[in-house]
Every structure is written in C-alpha cells, then in structure tokens.
Amino acid sequence: xxxxxxxxxxxxxxxxxxxxxxxxxxxxxxxxxxxxxxxxxxxxxxxxxxxxxxxxxxxxxxxxxxxxxxxxxxxxxxxxxxxxxxxxxxxxxxxxxxxxxxxxxxxxxxxxxxxxxxxxxxxxxxxxxxxxxxxxxxxxxxxxxxxxxxxxxxxxxxxxxxxxxxxxxxxxxxxxxxxxxxxxxxxxxx
Numbered sequence: 001x002x003x004x005x006x007x008x009x010x011x012x013x014x015x016x017x018x019x020x021x022x023x024x025x026x027x028x029x030x031x032x033x034x035x036x037x038x039x040x041x042x043x044x045x046x047x048x049x050x051x052x053x054x055x056x057x058x059x060x061x062x063x064x065x066x067x068x069x070x071x072x073x074x075x076x077x078x079x080x081x082x083x084x085x086x087x088x089x090x091x092x093x094x095x096x097x098x099x100x101x102x103x104x105x106x107x108x109x110x111x112x113x114x115x116x117x118x119x120x121x122x123x124x125x126x127x128x129x130x131x132x133x134x135x136x137x138x139x140x141x142x143x144x145x146x147x148x149x150x151x152x153x154x155x156x157x158x159x160x161x162x163x164x165x166x167x168x169x170x171x172x173x174x175x176x177x178x179x180x181x182x183x184x185x186x187x188x189x190x
Contacts, residue, residue: 008037011094011136018043018092020077020125021099023051026140026180030096031055035062041069043090045083045099047076077121084128094136095129097122100156102142107152118155123162130166130173139163139177146179 011017017034021027022044034042042059046052056072063070071090075082077099087095100118101107107114122139129137141160144153160177167175 005037008033011138012037012039015039015093015135016041016043016091017094017096018045018087018090019096019098020045020121021097021140022046023048023055024098024100027096027098028055028058030098030140031059032062034096035059035066035068038066039068041071041090043071043073043086043092045073045075045077045086047074047099049074076117077125078116080124080128083125084131087128087132087134092129092132092134094138095125095134096138096140097125098140099125100140100142100159102152102156104144104150104152107155108150111151114151114155115158118152119158119162122159126163126166126173126175130170134173137163137173137175139175141177141179143179 012034017039019027019031022031023046031042031044044052044055052072052074056070059070073086075086077083099121101114126137139159142156145157145160148154148157163175163177
C-alpha cells in the first residue's frame with residue numbers, strides 16, 4: 001500500500017523526528033522513509049550500540065545531499081531521564097516508538113524484561129513526550145496484541161492500553177498506534 005504523502009509530510013516534513021528502536025528491523029525502515037520524506041532532524045534512539053552505529057552509517061550516506069541533522073542517541077526507553085532529556089534537547093515534534101522486545105520465545109523465557117521494555121518503556125516515552133509537548137506519538141504495535149496467548153503479545157497490548165489511557169487524560173499530544181503483522185525479512189518474524 002502506498003503511503004499517504006500528505007499525512008507523512010504533516011508529521012515529518014520540516015520537523016524534528018525521533019525513532020525509538022531506530023536500529024531494529026522496523027525502526028530502520030521507518031528511519032529510511034523519514035529521510036526520504038525529509039525532516040529537519042532525525043533522532044535515532046537505540047539501546048544497541050552496534051545497531052545504532054549501523055543505522056547511523058547507512059543514513060549518513062542518504063542524508064549527504066539533504067539538509068537533515070542526524071543525531072544518534074544511545075539509550076534505553078526505560079531510562080526516564082535519558083528519554084526526557086533527549087526529547088527536550090532536540091525539540092522533538094514527532095516520535096515513532098518502535099523500541100520493543102518482540103521475540104516470543106525469548107520473552108516467554110524473560111518475561112520481566114519484556115514487560116519492562118514493552119510496557120514501562122512505552123509509558124515512560126509517552127509521558128515524556130506529553131510533558132515536552134510533542135505533537136505526535138505513534139506506537140508501533142503488533143497483531144500479537146490481539147487476544148494475546150503469550151507475554152510478548154500481552155506486553156504489547158498493555159502498551160496499547162497505556163496509550164489509550166494517556167490519550168483520555170490529555171489532548172496536548174496526539175497518541176496513536178499501528179499494529180503490524182509479520183514483516184518480511186524483519187528480525188524475529190515468521
């Protein structure tokens with residue numbers, strides 16, 4: 001399905017955009033699309049040093065001829081201070097929250113980490129966005145959040161519910177979400 005250019009431009013064009021999980025398989029593709037659309041600044045927020053290095057190197061090549069400031073931030077979405085400082089420092093207008101643990105068997109074996117990252121990471125990032133006056137916050141969720149039979153799906157459903165609750169409490173930041181199914185060639189997909 002072709003992207004709606006007007007919608008993309010509204011949230012990206014001439015804006016400061018942040019992608020959490022920027023080095024993951026979904027995050028990297030979101031970053032590529034943002035660069036193609038053209039923002040003023042793209043903040044790559046990632047907890048894997050190697051993944052952050054890789055996506056930064058790739059995007060540097062794509063932004064050479066464009067007037068896009070590329071900022072690589074090493075950090076975790078469960079670190080409230082790091083998230084909040086990054087959003088404020090780079091005056092972020094739009095956040096694409098793709099940071100998540102998504103491998104079902106690994107999260108079944110490590111449920112606390114899955115819940116911390118997927119649920120609390122979303123809460124921390126969304127609250128920080130609201131506090132800073134971010135215009136748009138988009139959660140990348142999963143089809144596994146529908147009647148979840150496992151911890152990973154349940155943690156993503158909880159993340160969706162966090163956004164729904166925060167949206168009901170305020171109107172300063174537009175909070176929305178999208179559910180992806182398995183994405184061809186992404187890490188962890190069937």
